[in-house]
Structure formats: structure tokens, C-alpha cells
Amino acid sequence: MNTYDLARGLHILAVIAWMAGLLFLPRLYAYDAEQQSKSEPLKSEMQGLLRLWQTRVLRIILNPAMILAWVFGLWLIHIDVSARGPGFLAEPWMIAKLSGVFLLSGWHGFLSAQRKKIAAGTSKYSSKFWRMTNEVPFVLAIIMVLSVTTEWTFG
Numbered sequence: 001m002n003t004y005d006l007a008r009g010l011h012i013l014a015v016i017a018w019m020a021g022l023l024f025l026p027r028l029y030a031y032d033a034e035q036q037s038k039s040e041p042l043k044s045e046m047q048g049l050l051r052l053w054q055t056r057v058l059r060i061i062l063n064p065a066m067i068l069a070w071v072f073g074l075w076l077i078h079i080d081v082s083a084r085g086p087g088f089l090a091e092p093w094m095i096a097k098l099s100g101v102f103l104l105s106g107w108h109g110f111l112s113a114q115r116k117k118i119a120a121g122t123s124k125y126s127s128k129f130w131r132m133t134n135e136v137p138f139v140l141a142i143i144m145v146l147s148v149t150t151e152w153t154f155g
């Protein structure tokens, strides 16, 4: 076993947890939005429970997993730079990978900000919006995973 393989394994595990949270949280937001049409006291009871889960998914899974994915990803960059120089960071596959990483981190930030708005009752997004955007992280994951596994290039 070498350090690079260990960092790669830990990176993939953190990414799995991050993706699981990113795919699950918008489901909870969709169910939350659907409670609007319910009558009291069921509406408040359901929203209370869903909002507790939203907070837990963010605090227990999403935030730690994102931090670890970044830590192990930056560790991989450090090992890669020592092994093959910084040039790979400018290769198209790595630019695509890093663009995906920034978009995914931005999506994470958006979901995190929305949790607060949902709790305050000021979110303007519908259940349909959350269901439609649910696949965003997976589409980004396809780009990111295939970029690093194929190291594609133009021509």
C-alpha cells in the first residue's frame, strides 16, 4: 500500500457520503414544501420532523463529508504535484474536474442557505423545483468521475 492509494480510497469514501447527502437533502425539502397543502396540526408536526432531519443531514453527513472530500482531494493534488509537477492542474480533464468540484460546493452552499430559509418560512422554491434539481449533483458527478478516471484530452 502506498500513500497515494490510501488518499484515493479515503477521498472516494468522503465523496460517497457527500453525494449521498446531496441527493437526499432536496428530497426532504420537496416533502417539506408538499406539507403546505396539509391542514394543522399535521402540517406543523410533519414540518417540525422534516426540518429536524434537514438540520441533521447537513450537520452530521453533508458538512463533514464535504470538508473531508476537500481535505483528501487537496492531499491528492499535493501528492500529484510532487510526482508529476503542477502541469496536470491545467489539463482539460483536471479543469473539468475542478469546475465540477466548485459547482458542487456552490450547490452545497445553496442547499445550506435554503435550510435556513425553509426554517424561517421564506423559501420560494416549490416541491417541483426540488424534484427537478435533484439530479444536478449526479450529472456533475458523472463529469467529475469520468474526467479523473479517463484523464481525457482534446485531439
Ligand code: HEM
Residues within 6 Å of the ligand: 008, 011, 012, 015, 019, 069, 070, 072, 073, 074, 076, 077, 080, 101, 104, 140, 141, 144, 145, 148, 149
Ligand atoms: C472536493 C474537492 C475535490 C478535490 C480537490 C479533488 C481532487 C482530486 C484529485 C487531485 C484526484 C487525483 C487525480 C489523479 O491524479 O488521477 C482525485 C481523484 C478522484 N476524485 Fe476527486 N476531488 C474533489 C472532489 C471529488 C468529487 C466531488 C468527486 C465525485 C463526485 C470526486 C471523484 C474522484 C474520483 C473517483 C477519484 C479517483 C480517480 C482515480 O483514482 O482514477 N472527487 N480527486
